[in-house]
Amino acid sequence: MKTERGNWRPIRRDELRDELVHDAYKAGAKLPSPTRCPDCGAVYRDGRWTWGTAPAGAHETVCPACHRIRDRYPAGYVRIEGPFWRAHRTDIEHLVRNREARERAEHPLERIMGVEEDGDTLLVATTDNHLARDIGEALHAAYKGELEYHYNREENLLRVRWRR
Numbered sequence: 001m002k003t004e005r006g007n008w009r010p011i012r013r014d015e016l017r018d019e020l021v022h023d024a025y026k027a028g029a030k031l032p033s034p035t036r037c038p039d040c041g042a043v044y045r046d047g048r049w050t051w052g053t054a055p056a057g058a059h060e061t062v063c064p065a066c067h068r069i070r071d072r073y074p075a076g077y078v079r080i081e082g083p084f085w086r087a088h089r090t091d092i093e094h095l096v097r098n099r100e101a102r103e104r105a106e107h108p109l110e111r112i113m114g115v116e117e118d119g120d121t122l123l124v125a126t127t128d129n130h131l132a133r134d135i136g137e138a139l140h141a142a143y144k145g146e147l148e149y150h151y152n153r154e155e156n157l158l159r160v161r162w163r164r
């Protein structure tokens with residue numbers, strides 16, 4: 001994993017909407033339209049990545065999500081802590097995967113990069129910080145518990161902690 005820079009600070013849920021900017025991996029790239037990602041097949045068209053088809057011979061470049069996956073550099077994390085998730089592991093994992101499937105169907109750049117178990121913690125890494133936020137909100141909506149966000153503006157990285 002790449003080393004992180006910048007400062008982490010707690011952030012309120014209502015501040016998040018204004019803070020979360022679109023992925024730095026997306027910024028500045030003026031790609032020809034359409035451009036196709038050779039890894040996942042997503043197509044960049046009119047300024048955004050979508051699921052679609054590109055004509056044969058279209059320009060190819062790796063999309064920001066696949067770029068992060070190649071670099072093993074997540075944009076968001078959800079730390080699931082406390083005794084609850086172990087006792088309800090199947091339901092929790094189902095909820096997390098469902099949420100991803102729903103977001104990814106609309107937004108190709110929102111994907112889970114990996115799910116890792118670390119002691120009493122389940123750590124979910126995402127390619128986009130909006131997905132990390134949405135998974136945290138879905139857990140909280142379904143099971144209550146404590147939900148916290150820490151944001152690193154310099155790196156546009158979001159850490160979500162959900163505990164129950």
Ligand SMILES: [Zn+2]
Nearest residue numbers: 037040063066
């Ligand atoms: Zn891709």
